[in-house]
Amino acid sequence: MFLALREMKHAKLRYGLIGLIMVLIAWLVLFVSGLAAGLASDNAASIKHMNATHLVLQEESDHRLTRSALELSALDEVQQAVGEAESAALGVRMSTLTKEGETKKTDATFFAVDVNGMLAPKIIEGSMITDVTETEVVADASLKEEGFRLGDTIHDQATDLTYTIVGFTEGQSFSHSPVVFMNLKAWEQAQPKHGGADVGPLVQAIAMNTDNDTAAKVSAELEGVEVITKADAMQGIPGYKEEQGSLLMMIVFLFVIAAFVLAVFFYVITIQKMNQFGVLKAIGAKTTYLARNLIGQVLILSLVSLFISIALTYGVAYMLPASMPFDLSPMLTLGCSALFLVVALLGSLLSLYRVAKIDAIEAIGRAA
Amino acid sequence: MSTQLWLENITKEYGDGDTTVKVLKNVSLEVKAGEFVAVVGPSGAGKSTFLSIAGALLSPTRGKIVIGNQDISTLSDKELNAIRLQRIGFVFQSANLIPYLTVRDQLLLIAELAGNHNKEAEKRADELLLRLGLAHRADHYPESLSGGERQRVAIARAWMNNPEIILADEPTASLDSERGRDVVEMLADEVKLRQKAAVMVTHDKRMLDLVDRVVYIEDGMLSERPEQVPHPVH
Ligand SMILES: Nc1ncnc2c1ncn2[C@@H]1O[C@H](COP(=O)(O)OP(=O)(O)O)[C@@H](O)[C@H]1O
Numbered sequence: 211m212f213l214a215l216r217e218m219k220h221a222k223l224r225y226g227l228i229g230l231i232m233v234l235i236a237w238l239v240l241f242v243s244g245l246a247a248g249l250a251s252d253n254a255a256s257i258k259h260m261n262a263t264h265l266v267l268q269e270e271s272d273h274r275l276t277r278s279a280l281e282l283s284a285l286d287e288v289q290q291a292v293g294e295a296e297s298a299a300l301g302v303r304m305s306t307l308t309k310e311g312e313t314k315k316t317d318a319t320f321f322a323v324d325v326n327g328m329l330a331p332k333i334i335e336g337s338m339i340t341d342v343t344e345t346e347v348v349a350d351a352s353l354k355e356e357g358f359r360l361g362d363t364i365h366d367q368a369t370d371l372t373y374t375i376v377g378f379t380e381g382q383s384f385s386h387s388p389v390v391f392m393n394l395k396a397w398e399q400a401q402p403k404h405g406g407a408d409v410g411p412l413v414q415a416i417a418m419n420t421d422n423d424t425a426a427k428v429s430a431e432l433e434g435v436e437v438i439t440k441a442d443a444m445q446g447i448p449g450y451k452e453e454q455g456s457l458l459m460m461i462v463f464l465f466v467i468a469a470f471v472l473a474v475f476f477y478v479i480t481i482q483k484m485n486q487f488g489v490l491k492a493i494g495a496k497t498t499y500l501a502r503n504l505i506g507q508v509l510i511l512s513l514v515s516l517f518i519s520i521a522l523t524y525g526v527a528y529m530l531p532a533s534m535p536f537d538l539s540p541m542l543t544l545g546c547s548a549l550f551l552v553v554a555l556l557g558s559l560l561s562l563y564r565v566a567k568i569d570a571i572e573a574i575g576r577a578a
Numbered sequence: 579m580s581t582q583l584w585l586e587n588i589t590k591e592y593g594d595g596d597t598t599v600k601v602l603k604n605v606s607l608e609v610k611a612g613e614f615v616a617v618v619g620p621s622g623a624g625k626s627t628f629l630s631i632a633g634a635l636l637s638p639t640r641g642k643i644v645i646g647n648q649d650i651s652t653l654s655d656k657e658l659n660a661i662r663l664q665r666i667g668f669v670f671q672s673a674n675l676i677p678y679l680t681v682r683d684q685l686l687l688i689a690e691l692a693g694n695h696n697k698e699a700e701k702r703a704d705e706l707l708l709r710l711g712l713a714h715r716a717d718h719y720p721e722s723l724s725g726g727e728r729q730r731v732a733i734a735r736a737w738m739n740n741p742e743i744i745l746a747d748e749p750t751a752s753l754d755s756e757r758g759r760d761v762v763e764m765l766a767d768e769v770k771l772r773q774k775a776a777v778m779v780t781h782d783k784r785m786l787d788l789v790d791r792v793v794y795i796e797d798g799m800l801s802e803r804p805e806q807v808p809h810p811v812h
């Protein structure tokens with residue numbers, strides 16, 4: 211590090227500028243990563259944190275909960291396979307709400323669950339709905355920001371039915387809209403009446419808590435269904451894949467840019483210093499010694515840049531409004547930082563190769 | 579007096595296979611401790627090539643190099659590296675200092691490379707700087723030094739590892755004759771004082787009175803007198 215530190219100290223401007231670029235790139239990487247994670251949970255929290263591993267959907271529904279329709283009788287068969295406590299029916303319907311007496315509309319998603327089953331939401335305020343009520347619901351707390359309170363009456367635009375909010379839960383969203391829970395009885399009431407025989411209410415999925423083998427068995431045994439994992443179900447939420455995909459692409463590009471910026475910077479500097487490296491080798495510096503100094507510079511530059519950008523990211527995150535979907539966990543920060551270091555080191559390989567190839571004889575002025 | 583540097587029947591060819599250029603043809607030279615040898619000859623004659631081989635920077639096509647009493651012709655690149663670091667001091671044509679190191683750090687770098695960067699090394703560096711009249715420049719960067727000062731730093735650097743052999747390739751080329759003479763005098767003094775062996779390539783005939791012996795290289799041959807150089811039959 212004797213050389214690395216002294217060179218950086220002497221060429222402050224040069225290394226400062228490249229450090230600044232690294233700070234900006236790392237900052238953007240962290241910010242976009244936090245945003246991607248934030249949007250993911252804002253979009254799909256209800257599925258992501260659902261107490262289930264697999265979902266049974268109607269076949270050909272393309273992993274989309276909203277496209278699936280299953281007769282409730284399918285639940286009995288699933289329960290036989292995985293156990294009564296480890297499976298539950300789930301109704302999903304996206305809709306628009308208004309508060310009784312007002313005209314302002316709010317998007318929301320209705321979830322129908324067995325209030326005593328494994329999908330029942332956790333109440334943070336008010337009380338749980340019973341399994342017999344047809345007019346009471348539990349809503350996600352984010353609706354409070356839209357002005358909904360305990361005891362308010364909401365109007366479902368799609369069915370023209372009204373419900374009373376008796377409790378609030380938290381962290382429940384689907385396709386960026388807050389989730390409103392009702393029991394299966396209320397769900398049945400809200401279903402369009404079929405002309406023919408009464409087949410009971412249609413639900414969108416049967417959630418299961420089980421292993422992959424049993425899930426495969428259920429898939430094989432039940433007629434007309436497909437079994438998907440929770441991760442598949444998240445991908446199937448409208449807009450989720452597109453949103454995460456484009457953010458991921460940005461992050462990948464940023465890493466590639468970081469690698470190239472560092473690679474080019476150190477390559478150019480190394481080429482400029484060919485003669486100098488020749489002199490160093492002529493006076494007895496080993497290639498490993500020179501390589502250590504080069505790697506040292508890359509590491510110092512990357513670590514300092516990362517440190518600054520992490521501070522900046524958390525600083526800005528602190529100032530963001532609470533409604534901004536931004537979620538940068540320490541694990542994610544650590545992961546991104548580690549990847550950033552790896553990428554930076556990869557970027558310096560080309561220069562290391564050049565340093566290894568330099569011959570001590572470069573130092574001697576030759577007759578042309 | 580013991581022989582410090584001994585080059586025996588050195589031949590050097592450049593190029594690959596069919597287009598080889600023979601730059602040195604069966605050249606031999608012996609330098610004893612306390613002896614200062616100058617190498618002169620026309621440009622392109624092979625002087626730098628010869629010096630590079632003597633300094634383990636370049637391996638000869640054929641021939642033997644003995645430093646002290648160690649034959650280095652068969653050593654690996656890595657071992658040659660250690661030989662250069664511990665037993666040979668170089669002074670290059672242009673001082674070839676590291677631009678981002680202060681004068682003092684230029685010397686300490688040698689200790690750093692040898693893995694003995696300690697108080698003793700620092701004392702030695704300060705002594706050398708004092709002796710070469712550079713003490714007041716210790717914390718300056720090469721960019722703020724004059725040509726003569728830079729070359730003196732290069733000499734101090736070459737002495738830093740206390741080498742047995744000092745090799746200088748046209749150390750005065752970038753200096754006016756007065757400064758050049760100072761630099762060569764310093765080399766000569768050190769050779770006498772510490773019983774080193776030194777070889778200096780030079781163009782400058784005015785320096786030749788400061789050395790013990792002059793050898794001539796022309797057309798790849800080496801001789802003690804210019805008129806004795808036999809012209810090869812083409
Ligand atoms: N790496 C090399 N490859 C091919 N030819 C070389 C190389 N280095 C030097 N030469 C040639 O060898 C000859 C001697 O060069 P050099 O030893 O530098 O001469 P001097 O120092 O006496 O001026 C020159 O003709 C030069 O072109």
Ligand SMILES: [Mg+2]
Nearest residue numbers: 575576577626
């Ligand atoms: Mg030369």
